[in-house]
Amino acid sequence: CALLGAVLAAAGGAALAADAPATLSPEVSQAVRVDTSRPMRDIVLEMAAESRETAPSLQQVPNIFPKRKQSGEILPEVREAARFGVQRSPTGTPAPSTLVAFNGLGGSESGGFIPPDTNGDVSLEHYIQWVNVRWSVFNKTTGARISGPTNGNSFWSGFGGPCEVENDGDPIALWDDRAQRWIMSQFVATDPGAQCFAISTTSDPLGTYHRYQFNFPDFGDYPHIGVWTDAQETQNAYLLTTHDFNMSPQTYLGAAYIAVERDKMLQGMPAQMVRFGAVSVAGDTVYGALPLHLEGQQPAPAGSCPVFMHFDPASSEYLLWDLCIRWDAPASSTLSAQPQRLASGSPFVSNFDDVAQLGSTGALDSFGTNLMYRASARAFPAGAPTPLAAVVNHYVNGGATNGGVKWVAFDLRPTALPALPANVLFTSGFEPEAARATSRRIKDEGTYAPDGSSRWMGAIAEDRSGNLGLGFSVSSATITPQLRITGRQPGDPIGTMRDEQTCTPTVTGSQLSTSGRWGDYASMSVDPSDECTFWFTSEYYSVTSSGNWNTRICSFKFPDCGMPTFDIVADSPTRLQICGTPTPADPTFALRVGVLDGFNSAVTLSASGQPAGVTPQFSPTTINPTPGTSTLTLQGANALASGEYTTTVTATSGGTQRSLGLSYGISSALPGAPTLVAPAAGATGVKVRPTLSWNAVPGALSYFVEVSTNSGFTGVVASTTITGTSWAVNVALAPSTQYFWRVRPSNYCGNGTVSATRSFTTGVPGQCPSGTTANIVLQDAFESGLNGWVPVGTGP
Numbered sequence: 001c002a003l004l005g006a007v008l009a010a011a012g013g014a015a016l017a018a019d020a021p022a023t024l025s026p027e028v029s030q031a032v033r034v035d036t037s038r039p040m041r042d043i044v045l046e047m048a049a050e051s052r053e054t055a056p057s058l059q060q061v062p063n064i065f066p067k068r069k070q071s072g073e074i075l076p077e078v079r080e081a082a083r084f085g086v087q088r089s090p091t092g093t094p095a096p097s098t099l100v101a102f103n104g105l106g107g108s109e110s111g112g113f114i115p116p117d118t119n120g121d122v123s124l125e126h127y128i129q130w131v132n133v134r135w136s137v138f139n140k141t142t143g144a145r146i147s148g149p150t151n152g153n154s155f156w157s158g159f160g161g162p163c164e165v166e167n168d169g170d171p172i173a174l175w176d177d178r179a180q181r182w183i184m185s186q187f188v189a190t191d192p193g194a195q196c197f198a199i200s201t202t203s204d205p206l207g208t209y210h211r212y213q214f215n216f217p218d219f220g221d222y223p224h225i226g227v228w229t230d231a232q233e234t235q236n237a238y239l240l241t242t243h244d245f246n247m248s249p250q251t252y253l254g255a256a257y258i259a260v261e262r263d264k265m266l267q268g269m270p271a272q273m274v275r276f277g278a279v280s281v282a283g284d285t286v287y288g289a290l291p292l293h294l295e296g297q298q299p300a301p302a303g304s305c306p307v308f309m310h311f312d313p314a315s316s317e318y319l320l321w322d323l324c325i326r327w328d329a330p331a332s333s334t335l336s337a338q339p340q341r342l343a344s345g346s347p348f349v350s351n352f353d354d355v356a357q358l359g360s361t362g363a364l365d366s367f368g369t370n371l372m373y374r375a376s377a378r379a380f381p382a383g384a385p386t387p388l389a390a391v392v393n394h395y396v397n398g399g400a401t402n403g404g405v406k407w408v409a410f411d412l413r414p415t416a417l418p419a420l421p422a423n424v425l426f427t428s429g430f431e432p433e434a435a436r437a438t439s440r441r442i443k444d445e446g447t448y449a450p451d452g453s454s455r456w457m458g459a460i461a462e463d464r465s466g467n468l469g470l471g472f473s474v475s476s477a478t479i480t481p482q483l484r485i486t487g488r489q490p491g492d493p494i495g496t497m498r499d500e501q502t503c504t505p506t507v508t509g510s511q512l513s514t515s516g517r518w519g520d521y522a523s524m525s526v527d528p529s530d531e532c533t534f535w536f537t538s539e540y541y542s543v544t545s546s547g548n549w550n551t552r553i554c555s556f557k558f559p560d561c562g563m564p565t566f567d568i569v570a571d572s573p574t575r576l577q578i579c580g581t582p583t584p585a586d587p588t589f590a591l592r593v594g595v596l597d598g599f600n601s602a603v604t605l606s607a608s609g610q611p612a613g614v615t616p617q618f619s620p621t622t623i624n625p626t627p628g629t630s631t632l633t634l635q636g637a638n639a640l641a642s643g644e645y646t647t648t649v650t651a652t653s654g655g656t657q658r659s660l661g662l663s664y665g666i667s668s669a670l671p672g673a674p675t676l677v678a679p680a681a682g683a684t685g686v687k688v689r690p691t692l693s694w695n696a697v698p699g700a701l702s703y704f705v706e707v708s709t710n711s712g713f714t715g716v717v718a719s720t721t722i723t724g725t726s727w728a729v730n731v732a733l734a735p736s737t738q739y740f741w742r743v744r745p746s747n748y749c750g751n752g753t754v755s756a757t758r759s760f761t762t763g764v765p766g767q768c769p770s771g772t773t774a775n776i777v778l779q780d781a782f783e784s785g786l787n788g789w790v791p792v793g794t795g796p
Helices: 002-010 040-051 076-083 152-156 162-166 262-269
Strands: 011-016 027-030 035-036 100-103 119-122 124-129 136-139 145-151 171-178 181-188 195-202 209-215 219-227 235-246 251-258 272-281 290-295 308-310 317-324 342-345 356-357 360-364 373-379 388-395 404-413 442-450 454-462 469-478 477-489 523-526 534-540 550-556 563-572 575-579 588-596 601-607 613-619 628-635 643-653 656-667 676-678 681-684 691-694 704-708 714-724 726-728 739-745 758-762
Touching: 040 145, 040 152, 119 523, 119 534, 124 171, 124 181, 124 550, 136 469, 145 162, 152 162, 152 195, 152 209, 162 195, 162 209, 171 219, 181 219, 195 235, 195 262, 195 726, 209 235, 209 262, 235 262, 235 290, 251 317, 262 360, 272 317, 308 388, 342 442, 356 454, 356 477, 373 454, 388 454, 404 469, 469 523, 469 534, 477 534, 477 550, 523 691, 563 601, 563 643, 563 656, 588 643, 601 613, 601 628, 628 643, 681 726, 691 704
Parallel strands: 119 171, 219 290, 290 373, 404 454, 454 523, 575 656, 681 758
Antiparallel strands: 011 342, 027 272, 035 209, 100 550, 119 124, 124 136, 136 145, 171 181, 181 195, 195 209, 219 235, 235 251, 251 272, 290 308, 308 317, 317 342, 356 360, 356 469, 373 388, 388 404, 404 442, 454 469, 469 477, 523 534, 534 550, 563 588, 588 628, 601 643, 613 628, 643 656, 676 691, 691 726, 704 714, 704 739, 739 758
């Protein structure tokens, strides 16, 4: 199938988009309202009675973007490909158990809307959760509620305009760790719309706030926000993505990538907004993208532009846009004309199917179209394994009938890669090496689906030691929806998460509402007091009901977080694709041991898993002092036969080990011409959706198939790249028309010899091909009105 071929061809490596650039111009504007509030503790007291009112009835908020149903569309071959890289069983190593777990806001006290849009963040002393249209402050040690629930628009009390009047939700609560400030924001759900910001003037969540209103040209739905700072202080911003709609008639216009002037907003000064609307990829509107949110005190490397991310389910690639800001000349700000593409090391199939639950016919929204909030980034000091890392998650097919959380960890270092040896390519294309080199890469990834239940609505973050924390909902036809947590450390087996722990109470309920609304998001944060403790919040039901949901707030921590440690990383691509003609140099990999929290011991390198005849040679074998570098040469690998090979590098210091997987594909020579099999040369009466087949060519990794209306192939009507040796043409050809087709094989050496060209002529649908006769199995002579029918009575 064409999709499978595209997925497999894209697996492994980093690439740049080949689409023709379509440059977007920024829209620049100023905040239309700016002021500083009175202390929130005074406003909260004044609004207490109103905010304590319970919702009179359940209010369902529709998902205004049509949901896709895909389960029946996933071909068996694609499902099978998606099984690769899926963690289908526990590891036997438990994730950390919860430290603190308590209930947050509930549905009846939060406006009664479904879904809750649960999110929150943690500061040195407090946890703030904002759910639907109300927010509360909690003591993060005891879980005791300090304030609230209070209406969301309380932040703009006395501000004037729609931010004060409207309380529309889709809220975000964020802690800006470098500034030690709270960022509170919600939208105005009108067309044209607006985004309301409140920035605390101190770390006190009940103190005064600088307040802002930024107007949009359209309704900006599903706003998601991130903090970004760089060491040079030129790219500092609060970042925002929205799904833009024209509401009359209701039309999706595309995504907007937005930056607002953080440094001015921290001072309560007039602030600018830079907005890029109608973001698209190859003509398709983007839906479900996120800005990176930088956690911790460490800024991104100097000059690092803010990054926006999404995924491409057709190619199993992750898309990264750079929004480079010029606050001194905002109209000169730029957004990548096309995103950089980083290919997943294993195919995935986005899962758009709703999730089953025990005791209810109402399946739950999966949000398989979206990256799930937040897309978390963390910067590290000099000498670390990487200066900048990021983690994301989304919902995918689990390889069977269930769904799983696809998690991806990125190395986003800004430096350029070293040049590759001659005859060595990486990723799946054959563009010039210089145009494809990029220092960004996927350093680890996996799909967490350890049993038959579905796991979705995830939230993920990374702590100061490079450990990952993941929270999610889990449900199936045999269990009620629950919240669970897991995580991994750098030394854990590649592509795996540890055995999950529970966040919710032992007994939970299901949602009886048939609306399907669930989420729409959750959040995972890292405590700024130690940069180690993860805080997760999301929704659940304590008892089965139509829509009286609860929320939960849980924390957990890896015990050795913050202790001196190290990791092994590659400063060159971890996957090489090598052509053996002419004989290339032996493959080499540039390795580096990075350190965290003062680690300075010697590290010894070893390699395993390489094929017979290959000798690993490190220069040096022991890195001392650390951090430091080494070069691995796989001596003899240049003489290997065509095939796929792997090597695992292990770095050891005392009782601590870290591993890095390397892979290399080899093609000994260009592939020869395929022999076409069917249809036969000059065949007539061929189906308008024919299946083309050819013989396999030794050494070929993929085949490019073309169907044209002429033998010069200037009238190509259908084409695909596929890994198999047959293709069912995916468009209906014209009847009674002659077509020409050919096949070109490819491998790591490039494009091979094109097959001979064959022709065939299509038949007329409903007519038997020449030399055959019809076998009539049904004859219906009653197409014309009541002819042949005998009416009985006159009916009711």
